[in-house]
Amino acid sequence: MRYATVVIDPSGGDFQPTDRALALDSAVSRESIQQVNLLSDGTAVSLYAVRGNLARAEAIIAEREAVIDYDVSGDHEGLSYIHFRPTPTVERLLALVQDNEVVLQTPIDCVDGGGFRVTLVGDDATIGNVVDSIPDPLSVSLEGIGEYHPDSEQLFSVLTERQQEILDAAVEMGYYEVPRQATHEDIAAEVGVAAGTVGEHLRKVEGKVLSSLVG
Known part of the structure; x- marks a missing residue:
């Protein structure tokens, strides 16, 4: 079984206005898409993990003409249906997954600028066909390809993009070595956030990883 991870940049194409509005608003951070499905009536549903001013996120979603229904839950971090x-x-993009024998791994990471980091699982030929069929207005760059190891992939996928970034920095800087080689302040300076934010995210990372291992 193989995988390919690609980053899709919608900046040059006709993508979803709601997503673009969320991506461009400084008060809101799109963390990931937990699920997205194309329905038989041609509409679609998505479940976002969002962070920041969730009241602002709700206002942005409510203003979009393409939105049929929505719900936002949480405080500083939450979910948006x-x-x-x-x-x-977007319809063509979602149909590609339904029409081909590939699995779209979720959650899908949201990246700065309105893009997405997508991992497809299947055989090389089918993955290649799906990637080649991504609509032309969208820019696609390959990040990785190889044998799929579900245990490690799934364990890392329970983390948000920000948590992955902080965990990567913590490991590289020796935070988990004995004796410890880095502090929260060191990691904060590396990734550009407050030291308290680093501590909060690492506690969540450790909780999620341990819960996954025990489960």
């Missing part, structure tokens, strides 16, 4: 009418580009 959106039932929407997809653009032709």
